[in-house]
Amino acid sequence: MGDLLAGLGEALRLIVTLDAELIEITLRSLRVTLTALVIACVIGLPLGGWLAVRRFRLRRAVIATLNALIGLPPVVVGLVVYLLLSRSGPFGVLNLLFTPTAMIIAQVVIITPLVASIAHQAMRDLWSEYHDLLISMNATRGQRILTLLVDGRRALLTAALAGFGRAIGEVGAIMIVGGNIDGATRVLTTAIALETGRGQFALAVGLGLILIGLALVVSWASHWVLRTERQGTW
Amino acid sequence: MVAALPLTLRGATLRRRGRRLVGPVDLTLGPCGVTVAIGPNGSGKTSLLRMMHGLQRVAEGAVDWSLPEAEARQRQAYVFQHPIALRRSVLANLAYPLRLRGVTRAGARAKAEEIAARFDLTAQLGQSAPSLSGGEMQRLALARALITMPEVLFADEPCAALDGAATREIEGHLTAAAASGTRLVMATHDMGQARRIADEVVFLLHGRIHESGPAARFFAGPSTPEAAAFLRGDIVE
Numbered sequence: 001m002g003d004l005l006a007g008l009g010e011a012l013r014l015i016v017t018l019d020a021e022l023i024e025i026t027l028r029s030l031r032v033t034l035t036a037l038v039i040a041c042v043i044g045l046p047l048g049g050w051l052a053v054r055r056f057r058l059r060r061a062v063i064a065t066l067n068a069l070i071g072l073p074p075v076v077v078g079l080v081v082y083l084l085l086s087r088s089g090p091f092g093v094l095n096l097l098f099t100p101t102a103m104i105i106a107q108v109v110i111i112t113p114l115v116a117s118i119a120h121q122a123m124r125d126l127w128s129e130y131h132d133l134l135i136s137m138n139a140t141r142g143q144r145i146l147t148l149l150v151d152g153r154r155a156l157l158t159a160a161l162a163g164f165g166r167a168i169g170e171v172g173a174i175m176i177v178g179g180n181i182d183g184a185t186r187v188l189t190t191a192i193a194l195e196t197g198r199g200q201f202a203l204a205v206g207l208g209l210i211l212i213g214l215a216l217v218v219s220w221a222s223h224w225v226l227r228t229e230r231q232g233t234w
Numbered sequence: 235m236v237a238a239l240p241l242t243l244r245g246a247t248l249r250r251r252g253r254r255l256v257g258p259v260d261l262t263l264g265p266c267g268v269t270v271a272i273g274p275n276g277s278g279k280t281s282l283l284r285m286m287h288g289l290q291r292v293a294e295g296a297v298d299w300s301l302p303e304a305e306a307r308q309r310q311a312y313v314f315q316h317p318i319a320l321r322r323s324v325l326a327n328l329a330y331p332l333r334l335r336g337v338t339r340a341g342a343r344a345k346a347e348e349i350a351a352r353f354d355l356t357a358q359l360g361q362s363a364p365s366l367s368g369g370e371m372q373r374l375a376l377a378r379a380l381i382t383m384p385e386v387l388f389a390d391e392p393c394a395a396l397d398g399a400a401t402r403e404i405e406g407h408l409t410a411a412a413a414s415g416t417r418l419v420m421a422t423h424d425m426g427q428a429r430r431i432a433d434e435v436v437f438l439l440h441g442r443i444h445e446s447g448p449a450a451r452f453f454a455g456p457s458t459p460e461a462a463a464f465l466r467g468d469i470v471e
Contacts, residue, residue, distance in 0.1 A: 126321075129318065130318065130320070132289060132312075132314060132318065133314070133318040133320070135289055136287065136289060136310075136311070136312040137311075137330070137331050137334055138304075138307045138308060138334070139334050143334055147320070150322075151320055151321040151322060152321075
């Protein structure tokens with residue numbers, strides 16, 4: 001209990017004094033996570049829409065695989081990305097290991113299936129509603145997917161926020177591929193792991209509270225921007 | 235302009251999971267007039283319309299337009315029994331079919347405002363379409379179907395859940411569209427409505443055309459006992 005209270009005090013102190021290191025690692029956390037999220041959405045949202053409107057033989061297998069990939073252990077993803085990017089790996093020449101780019105790559109792999117799966121479920125329901133109308137109006141496949149993405153945007157926000165939540169709180173993979181290097185690849189989650197290991201509980205709790213606060217602010221802001229739960233039922 | 239009509243159905247049959255929904259149907263739709271499909275519930279009125287429109291592929295037989303299918307599809311529109319509203323504003327709903335055809339945003343908007351005035355939807359243009367009342371929704375669906383000036387309009391029980399005033403409005407718009415050259419093909423279970431607007435009647439029973447012909451003759455004296463019984467209001471099995 002004492003550690004938690006001390007952590008609260010520490011969090012306040014860090015925020016009020018605009019601690020330079022705190023700001024640096026917070027901004028890095030946001031940059032890595034948001035970049036990974038944008039890439040995951042660019043891949044995952046149209047993929048979800050495509051799976052909703054397209055009927056093909058292996059569709060069920062693809063969806064089942066996608067859902068299984070949600071549970072991909074981040075540590076294993078980190079390990080595989082590490083091996084691919086390491087000096088002796090196939091992409092070693094790119095020199096990406098222990099950089100924020102490597103962390104982004106790992107996070108994209110982790111959250112894309114989650115974003116695509118939630119997007120698919122939302123758009124599948126919308127598609128069953130729109131199906132006859134869009135077929136009747138002779139919409140092309142691209143137009144159908146675009147219509148679902150636009151009209152399902154509030155449900156897609158949920159998909160994006162789930163991806164954001166998973167990425168911002170992720171530690172296993174980015175610890176492996178980023179290396180938690182001070183000033184280069186240290187982010188909120190890896191800093192918390194480090195401070196906890198060093199017995200600096202107050203600082204760790206403070207960082208933890210800031211992490212939770214960050215997730216809340218991003219969620220509120222995006223709901224406010226898209227005006228969810230304010231008009232009608234969607 | 236080369237016309238998509240006449241439409242010719244030859245032995246056209248629609249099946250779902252092996253069960254015959256409608257057919258085999260032999261029917262020719264000429265270039266003008268109002269054809270109304272009537273018949274008891276489950277006789278295949280909706281399936282017939284969906285088959286003609288191409289929403290469902292025929293299992294046997296053929297549905298032939300006078301144009302290649304892709305072009306013919308561009309000349310048709312369909313109003314569903316339960317109107318489908320896109321989760322957008324009324325304006326965006328009206329502009330949607332034009333936007334699909336590559337009309338510019340401004341051009342589509344101007345047309346949408348014009349047709350909204352005709353269908354008494356101007357006050358609702360900014361409102362979200364799913365929040366409309368039943369009558370407004372059906373007016374929106376009809377306006378959205380007519381905005382592309384289709385050569386053929388299919389309407390499946392367009393007044394099924396509407397009150398008298400709303401029904402009169404919709405019928406007015408339907409007959410106005412027919413008068414301005416749109417070929418109207420409609421399904422209804424409302425015999426009064428069929429008498430009011432049909433030029434030609436198709437009486438369906440068990441998924442087949444049991445009797446068809448000019449409306450005046452059909453209503454004056456149907457030639458089959460089943461059609462006569464149906465017009466009397468008996469239950470026809």
